[in-house]
Amino acid sequence: MDRHEALRRIDATLKARGFKETGPGFADYEGSISVHGTPVDITLSIPDVRFAAKPVLALKDRSQIPLDTLAHIETGNGICYASGAGLPVDLYEPGPAILRVLEEAKRTLELSFKGRAAREIIDEFQQYWYSELGVRCLVPKTLSAAVKKASLFIAKLGDKPQFMCLADKADLRGYDSLAIGLAQIWSVDAPIGPAAGIRAPNTLAELQRWFAGQTGLGGSRWNAAFSALSEGQTLFVAAPNAFVGLRLERPKDLEAGIKRGSIRKQAVPKLLAARSAAIKLERFSGAWCSIEDITARNSVEQNTLKGKSIALVGCGTIGSHLARMLVQSGAGIGAHLSIFDNQYLSEGNIGRHLLGFGDIGKRKAFALKAELERFHPQVQVNAFVEDATAMWELLATHDLIIDATGDWNVQGVLNEQFLENVDANVSALLHTWVFMNGAGAQSFLNVRDDLACFRCLKPQFDGPWRYPVGDEKDELNLQPASCGDGAFIPFSVDASCMAASLANRAALDWAGGKAGQRLRAVQVDPERGRYHKPVSPKPVPQCPACGPRRSAA
Numbered sequence: 001m002d003r004h005e006a007l008r009r010i011d012a013t014l015k016a017r018g019f020k021e022t023g024p025g026f027a028d029y030e031g032s033i034s035v036h037g038t039p040v041d042i043t044l045s046i047p048d049v050r051f052a053a054k055p056v057l058a059l060k061d062r063s064q065i066p067l068d069t070l071a072h073i074e075t076g077n078g079i080c081y082a083s084g085a086g087l088p089v090d091l092y093e094p095g096p097a098i099l100r101v102l103e104e105a106k107r108t109l110e111l112s113f114k115g116r117a118a119r120e121i122i123d124e125f126q127q128y129w130y131s132e133l134g135v136r137c138l139v140p141k142t143l144s145a146a147v148k149k150a151s152l153f154i155a156k157l158g159d160k161p162q163f164m165c166l167a168d169k170a171d172l173r174g175y176d177s178l179a180i181g182l183a184q185i186w187s188v189d190a191p192i193g194p195a196a197g198i199r200a201p202n203t204l205a206e207l208q209r210w211f212a213g214q215t216g217l218g219g220s221r222w223n224a225a226f227s228a229l230s231e232g233q234t235l236f237v238a239a240p241n242a243f244v245g246l247r248l249e250r251p252k253d254l255e256a257g258i259k260r261g262s263i264r265k266q267a268v269p270k271l272l273a274a275r276s277a278a279i280k281l282e283r284f285s286g287a288w289c290s291i292e293d294i295t296a297r298n299s300v301e302q303n304t305l306k307g308k309s310i311a312l313v314g315c316g317t318i319g320s321h322l323a324r325m326l327v328q329s330g331a332g333i334g335a336h337l338s339i340f341d342n343q344y345l346s347e348g349n350i351g352r353h354l355l356g357f358g359d360i361g362k363r364k365a366f367a368l369k370a371e372l373e374r375f376h377p378q379v380q381v382n383a384f385v386e387d388a389t390a391m392w393e394l395l396a397t398h399d400l401i402i403d404a405t406g407d408w409n410v411q412g413v414l415n416e417q418f419l420e421n422v423d424a425n426v427s428a429l430l431h432t433w434v435f436m437n438g439a440g441a442q443s444f445l446n447v448r449d450d451l452a453c454f455r456c457l458k459p460q461f462d463g464p465w466r467y468p469v470g471d472e473k474d475e476l477n478l479q480p481a482s483c484g485d486g487a488f489i490p491f492s493v494d495a496s497c498m499a500a501s502l503a504n505r506a507a508l509d510w511a512g513g514k515a516g517q518r519l520r521a522v523q524v525d526p527e528r529g530r531y532h533k534p535v536s537p538k539p540v541p542q543c544p545a546c547g548p549r550r551s552a553a
Contacts, residue, residue, distance in 0.1 A: 001091075001092060001094070006049035006094040007027060007049055009095045010046065010049065010098050011027075013098055014031065018031050018032065019044065022043070025045055027049070028044070028046075029043070029045075030044070033102055033105060035065070040064050040109065041059070041061055041064060042079070043058050054087065054101075056078060058079060065109065079108060129200050129283055134284070134286075135164045135245060135284045135285065136286075136287055136289035137150075137165075137185070137236075137243070137286050137287060137288050138165060138378060139290060141288045141293045145187075146186065146187050147186055147187075148185040149183075149184060150184070151166070151167060151170040151179065151181075151182060152165070152182070153167075153170040153172075153177045153179045154180065155175040158176070162175065164284070166183060166286065173377040181234065182233045183235070183245070184234075184236065186217070186221075187238045187239075188217060188237060189216055190215040190240075191242075192216065192217075192239040192241065192244070194210075195212070195213025196212070196213050198210045198213075200283065201281060202281060203280060203281060204229075204273075204276040204279035205277040205279075208226075214237075216237075226269065230248070230268050232250070234284065236284070243285070243286035244283065244284065244285060245284035246284065247282045248279055248280075248282075249279065249281065250272070251278075251279070254271060254272075291376045292330075292333050292378075295333065296330070303511045304333075304511070305330035305331040305333075305508065305511050306330035306335075307335050308331065308335055308399045309336055309397070309398040309399045310335075310400045311340065311395045311398040312326065313395075313402065313404065314341060314405035314406070315341035315364040315365050317349070317352045317353055317406075318496050318499045318503075319341065319368075319405070320353050320355060320364070321497050321500040322432070322499075323354070324371075325500055326402075327376070327379050329507070333380070336382050337372075337379070337382070338381075338394070339365050339368055339382070339384070340383075340384045340385075340388035341364040342385050342387055344363055345361065345364050346360065351493065354368070354371065355367050359371075366385065388410075388414075389414065392421065395414075395426065396421060396424035396425055398426055399425070400426065400428045400507060400510065401418070401426055401429050402507065406432075411433070412454075415429065415454040415545055422448065427448065428447045428515075429454075431444045432444075432500065432506075434491060434496065434499050435468065435469045435470050436471065436472065436528070437491055437525075437528070438491025438492060438524055439470025439523070439529040439530070440470050440521055440522060440523050440525070441499035442467075442520065442521045442522075444457065445510060451518055451536050451539065452540065452543075453539065454545070455544060455545035455546065456539050459540045459547075466540075468532075469530050469531070470525075470530060492524075501522075518537065519535050519536065
């Protein structure tokens with residue numbers, strides 16, 4: 001349906017409901033909706049007749065809603081009728097779609113009349129704080145202290161401010177810091193919300209009344225809060241439903257008197273209290289942003305890789321994507337993620353690598369380390385450019401070794417070293433690779449049990465794989481080296497990402513104590529690939545790697 005026909009249908013639908021076109025936009029209207037039988041005047045602006053951008057509804061006269069507390073009102077008088085997953089409508093039926101928008105706005109306003117407004121506001125309280133400044137908090141949310149001390153500062157790149165930050169100290173890897181001052185984070189168990197008729201306090205006097213009405217704070221803690229604010233500290237309240245902060249804007253004459261020495265610091269609280277109705281507040285909206293909180297967000301009731309030391313061998317087409325997934329799954333928190341690769345990034349690599357144009361010519365390991373630290377400055381990553389197979393003593397200090405090289409020789413050596421050193425700290429070896437010209441991808445986990453080792457998957461060097469995900473009779477599509485680039489097998493980047501995903505999932509299962517099926521596969525190419533359900537292969541007696549050891553045992 002073209003735009004003009006959609007507009008015609010919307011216009012006819014709205015005018016049939018008593019709305020009139022007002023402008024100045026191409027689809028701006030005014031009309032009324034019935035809220036429990038009472039007409040409420042609204043304005044309606046439709047920026048996109050396909051509804052990719054939602055229509056904007058606003059109250060024309062706030063006094064028509066006779067409620068002290070009205071939920072779901074955005075900045076100004078805008079009605080927040082579609083939150084969370086949004087409001088799906090049919091773009092091919094624009095008339096019914098706009099009617100559904102109006103009906104949802106009506107339902108939203110009626111929630112307040114049903115006594116749900118206070119609860120709804122509490123659920124969305126941070127949106128009602130109306131903060132102009134957002135703060136990224138790098139202090140872990142899980143830190144048990146009820147009062148956490150921190151530093152508030154501006155993180156800069158050169159002379160350009162990037163964001164405000166709340167951390168243990170005014171220092172953040174990769175950024176310059178402009179200190180603002182000390183801060184406190186008060187963690188409370190009860191939700192915070194409007195109190196004493198105050199939704200978000202604007203003055204010190206309002207803050208005291210608002211503070212006293214909060215179940216998790218109460219008047220008993222006001223003296224401590226006022227003392228910190230008087231000293232120039234910023235106070236953040238971290239509740240289950242919101243993370244908000246505030247600081248006093250001390251009057252200029254008071255600041256000048258303190259600097260001249262005519263006003264003693266001990267007298268400041270008394271002077272502020274005397275002028276509490278005039279002392280303005282600066283409000284902040286906080287967001288939990290530590291590497292621990294970021295990774296835990298996607299792992300509710302699931303295990304993460306936090307606290308697991310992991311050695312990743314290979315930072316190439318699979319390893320680069322896998323490294324990022326590992327960090328996003330908790331690797332590098334509480335224990336180091338070590339990455340190994342002795343090669344340089346070439347022009348030909350970036351077609352399916354996590355790294356890009358700006359890293360050409362750099363060591364893959366070092367460049368990937370920098371990229372992971374750019375992703376989050378708190379991640380703990382070590383990078384090594386030596387041959388990993390010659391550094392077994394270092395590899396063996398980790399809890400898990402992941403081989404992402406896809407190189408048969410490296411796979412074999414790591415498998416042999418893992419089998420040979422049964423007393424090493426490392427408890428698991430995980431391989432992942434792309435199979436036969438990108439037909440499929442596989443991962444295999446060895447946890448030192450009675451099941452197969454990696455070589456059991458292909459016990460004869462010139463024999464077949466036991467669980468192939470492609471036709472081994474296909475000729476390997478090896479492209480010759482040229483123009484300074486090495487020989488390579490062309491396949492699309494999705495194959496690399498699928499291999500990385502298989503390994504990341506296997507690592508998470510291992511970390512959770514449920515290794516699951518050891519060999520996992522995915523069919524990448526629908527024509528050349530084969531499907532194999534997950535399986536835990538049994539060992540092969542003629543395996544040259546583990547066979548003799550099992551016989552001797």
